[in-house]
Amino acid sequence: MRLKVFNEREQTTAEIEFDGKTVIELLNHLNLNPETVIVSRNSEVLTEKEILNENEFIEFISVISGG
Numbered sequence: 406m407r408l409k410v411f412n413e414r415e416q417t418t419a420e421i422e423f424d425g426k427t428v429i430e431l432l433n434h435l436n437l438n439p440e441t442v443i444v445s446r447n448s449e450v451l452t453e454k455e456i457l458n459e460n461e462f463i464e465f466i467s468v469i470s471g472g
Contacts, residue, residue: 406459410435414442414467429453431463441468 408431411418423434428451432439443466444451457463
């Protein structure tokens with residue numbers, strides 16, 4: 406399937422080919438640590454088990470922690 410992904414940390418948008426179905430598979434495909442990003446679709450936060458659909462726009466928002 407084709408997805409359009411936006412990486413907030415790098416301020417990049419790319420169209421990618423993806424053979425998986427779920428958010429966690431996408432994170433693994435892109436070598437992103439699920440503990441460092443929030444994944445959203447249409448301003449809705451997604452869980453790792455959410456199913457993705459063809460031609461969706463997915464955003465990766467960096468998690469920032471401090472002390």
